[in-house]
Amino acid sequence: MSSPTSTPGGRKRGRNTNPSTPSSEGPTSPPSQRRRGQDSSTGDLMPMPTSPATDMLSPAAPQDNSLLSSPRPSVLPNEVDMSSPLMYGTPSSRVEGTPRSGVRGTPARQRPDLGSVRKAPQVDLQSDADGAVTSESNTGQRLVIWGTDVNVGTCKEKFQRFLQRFIDLTSTEDENAGLDLNEPLYMQKLEEISVVGDPVLNVNCLHVQSFDAELYRQLICYPQEVIPTFDMAVNELFFERFPDSILEFQIQVRPYNALKTRNMRNLNPEDIDQLITISGMVIRTSQLIPEMQEAFFQCQVCAFSTRVEVDRGRIAEPSVCRNCNTTHSLAIVHNRSVFSDKQMVKIQESPEDMPAGQTPHTTIVYAHNDLVDKVQPGDRINITGKISLHRDLNSSSNVPAGVYRAVPMRANPRQSNVKSVYKTHIDAIHFHKTDEKRLHGLDEDAEQKLFTEDRVQTLKELAAKPDVYERLSSALAPSIYEHEDIKKGILLQLFGGARKDFSQTGRGNFRADVNILLCGDPGTSKSQLLQYVYNLVPRGQYTSGKGSSAVGLTAYVMRDPETRQLVLQTGALVLSDNGICCIDEFDKMSDSTRSVLHEVMEQQTLSIAKAGIICQLNARTSVLAAANPIESQWNPKKTTIENIQLPHTLLSRFDLIFLMLDPQDEAYDRRLAHHLVSLYYQSEEQIEEEFLDMAVLRDYIAYARTYINPRLSEEASQALIEAYVDMRKIGSGRGMVSAYPRQLESLIRLAEAHAKVRFSEKVETIDVEEAKRLHREALKQSATDPRTGFVDISILTTGMSATARKRKEEVAQALKKLIQAKGKTPAMKYQQLLEDLRGQSENAITKELFDEALRALADEDYLTVTGKTVRLLA
């Protein structure tokens, strides 16, 4: 072929685009076999070992050649009877003479997941190649399954050795929870099978690889042959160890996590018949399809019955009754035939795996037997299976003898031209739901992104630079000018704090995500910043307060029109679990929608009680919100709360609140103008450079989020305590509380995030310093009391500055005095009272202030206000 792959895991596309240019092997060499030969000699797989016993066949290609140059029927010299259902099409018993006594009593079940079993006989390569009779002693060693280099006996032995010896000390899979990691893993699993009685053994391919690379290669290349061999091996081992066990059927091995995990887009003709693991999202599942495995025929004349196995979707109908020799007397009896369950599952590429500007690919997967109905549309799954090929419907031109009931006639029998396209599908052997754990909250590894060593090296080099923090923050949304602190805040938000679990002590999870609110004048590129963040993070969601309802944000229950089944649909907040939810026009959100955020932003869960479904979903999302002032322009004479009119209960849940205002000074203007002009006329190369930055930034963040989990150092803890004490001290001088525990928590999160930026496993003093600075900076912007010019945290925590509160109390007292002075009048006119108070007071009394004073008095149960009348209470 034109270009053999040299990069493992690289794109192999196009290798076969030149199919009609055969390689030097010559055009007569059968292509399908040639493919196999290649795979064992090139590519990323281990080269074949050349043990003395197999050295004759080590170069796979020539061996194949010699084998296959003869026409097909004559290749089968050792034709054996393979009709026994116990055979899996692999005549193992003949090779080894395995004592089957232990297996007796437990029926084998067919494995439709391995597709139409290739009835490949074993060939004695020695005799075939040399034309000589082989000696008894080495026969077993030299037998391989036709078309492969798999020797059943060796393969079985190796797998048994693997089962008996493999120990994984570092196992973190929850499937292995409760197993002793110091004991052979799979032996414990077998024990489990003997207890539980579920005869399925899931085998992690990576374990096989680390144990025996050669065995792994065979498993990947020839799953159709190797897996039945594994089955045999495990059953022998199992019934040897637990001879009294009774299982429903023999144990089936389900390998998963084949290293060749790939994107659907990278599948190419070379992967056919190999074991692969691909990830995707289920988009459709079919109804259950009963598939005939074995047909039952009965003679109409003498009632003699016979069974015929289905081979590749066809049943060879016996034309003559073996008993009475009547021709065409046999009729199929459906309810005595054997069927297995089958389901079609359609999967689509996950959106993250897709190149921009293209539509996602889909692939058909068949699930068999107990894998039927394991997945639902919408699930994200990893499928391990074998990719198979079949000709399109009206292409069945190579018709063997016998009846083919399941295949329709060609549309036009006279026509000899048929479509040249194949259909492909994957026979699923193992499903793994990747988003399953989201409900349980254990998914640290679910998002694991694989980084190449080079990439990790680049990232680490970047992390080692002293100015990495500045570099990253300036790489963030370069089209937006300045606002450096805001970008730094968002950067820390992207990294997030360290997740801590206090559920043991009853406090539950500690929020690790940083929430940020941007407020400011319209047209200060807030939306642009949000759009950027949304595009940067893999699990970002963008929603606008204007058009979104509480339903769109949270989760809702929907009835599937097809199945009439209730389905829980998740909204933006749940979808951005472990990501960032960008909410534009936060101020325009309805109150009910906003109330949902209360729970999300502190407890990080979402409770749903709808249509009989009550559940709590995780929504560990960072919220990045943008709000416009109520008036068209930001009023600098008012506090943040007054400007954006958001309840302080919600505001206090934001770690950082930034104002994006238009600063008015000449130097700034000049830099801004320069920035904008160059933004518009920058050359292509510069733009190119920047895109690179965005990819690096994305990986950097993903890496830090996955692998870096900093802990507070002693000095950092001290620094945090000091910072907090200082913050509280500032206010105490003026009789105000200036910091609450929430602020301390924010500081910790920010410091941790900053440590993550440095790829540091320890939170140090510099992290705390930056957290303090940023926090102070944000407060300076958002919590400055316009009346006094002091930073006053209570603006954000109670919605009012301390001076304003004091003033309200004064007015309330004055009002009370005024009413008391009026003597015993049970009811007063609202307007009258306001005017009286105004007349009496030295300061201007606004209507709002007056209302607040009334409310304060009403809270004291001194009076009530009904419409325009104020009534005193007794």
Added chain:
Amino acid sequence: GFIFNNPNSGWEAKAVEFFKDHLKEKDAHTWVPSLNDVPLHYLKPNSLVKFRCLIQDMFDPEFYMGVYEAVDPSTKAKVLRCGKYKDVTECGVRSLPNTVTAERQTFYCVPIPGENPWVKEISSSCLARVVPSTSYAPTRQKRSYEEDDDMDDMDTQMQREPHTGMSCCLSPQSPTEQHGNGDCKRRETEAPSSQTAPASHLDLNFPLPGEKGPSCLVKVYEDWDGFKLNDTLEVFGILSVSPALSALADKKDASSSLLDPTECMETAEEQRVHSPPASLVPRLHVLYAKPLPHNNPLLPSATLEDNSAFLSSTLSEMASVRAELLTFLTPILLGDALAAEYLILHLISNVYSRRDVLPLGKFTLNLSGCPTVASYTERFYQIIQQLVPSSYYLGMSLQNMNQMRFVPKKDYSANRLVSGALQLARNTSLFLDETQLEQGQLDTAGVRNVTALGNLITWQKVDYDFNYHQMEFPCNINVLIASEGRSLLPSDCQIHLQSQITPPHMEEYLSSIHVHPQASQLNKFRMYLSVARLLNYSISDEVTKSVEDDFVDMRKDDPQSISAEDLHRMLVVARLLSLSLGQTSLSRDSWLRAKHIELLRRSRMEQHTCVNGNEP
């Protein structure tokens, strides 16, 4: 010729290279018949055709038999055949072991949505001159029995240089194959009569309602990663209309119960969509696909950089054409010359780059103050239609907003992307008529549609609906909003029309100005608008400095007078203004002129500060 008996000759690459070279020649577009203009039943099966189209959907890659073994019925000998560029295999395909499986990609392509009639006329007229009429005339029914003629016909197509190497792919050589081909042809000539029947139940999935034209399944053999959804292409390829392809779909209803269990996975809908009758949706096997930077047939096919003579002559004329166009447009805009100037700027705008999420160069114009009498907006649109290669008029009536599909949506049961009105090719003019909007309730779909329009205008992107998630597709669409007051949609620039005509006389006035200009003048305008959009543009350091100074000065005088956003807009206006005059770099004069017209426009705005809640 079984060339591939000789391995490693690389004949295939050479053949493809040969075609590419020939098709890149200047007059290539004239001697290849086009699917856009020639009715399908006049085209010869297995001949070279071209198709000007938009990639509407991308299907899954398919594996096909790249090389397979067949039995020659006359000699009974086994022969190897090449399956590339073909949909059907020839007789007697034998067992699998001798086949090589290869991969190709299928795109579902439709004619460029909203392509205006003048584009179609001009491109078909320049073609008709050259194409030999023999390949048109449906006289082949007679000839199809004379098998030898097949070769001759083939050669008239490939007359430039018959190359034996490629013929095993392109033209059938063995007698049996010719027979099969003749068979196809006989049926193919009957196609027109049967064409109407399947059309009734097959939705060809055009983005815009009321579109006509063939859609096509385009099979790509190499570099398919380079193509993107909504790309506009000119595809040169081999036409395949074998009835064997549609046989399945026809039989579908009757025989569905007989299906192989492995086949019933595909729903009937999916079958219908992915294997439509070839008489309706032909297959095209790509030899060469050329991305189209524009679809204006008046421009030479070579890029502007390669055609410096054309470029320099056009550039020098641009200022005068611009003046002419301004005179032409002013009466249409009720005598408002400023609005006419802004309209020109809008018509040549183009998203030329993106900085992170920010599209640069877009210039959505909101023309407010449009009269609602005498169907002014429709007449106005007709003028636009005469000027730009593709455009679409969208009346924003409540009914349209609530019922039309704007955003393409994935239909999982048919496994295709159901198109929507916003799936448009680059540089399509989208005319939104807000004067059609009346008071009333927008339902959920309506709100979604309004949001989609807002996203389109602000970010130049459309979020396609994939049911479980959304996917963002960038676009480059010129949106023009005609409204009475300020539009409810965002826009980059709003200009209020200052009518010189009093409403009672409007009808009379409009009918009087509605004269068609001469074709030569129109063509000049069409060229002008397309060229201006393709020009490169730069800004010198010197001018950068003076722009900065200007900005700082303006801010110093009155900080409220100009914001960063205003500067953004002024930079775009300055760019478009320069380009409209044929200047490829910003001059001080153009900058001042841009400032001036912006000032005029803004002073108008202040007179019309009618508050309707749509202010940002």
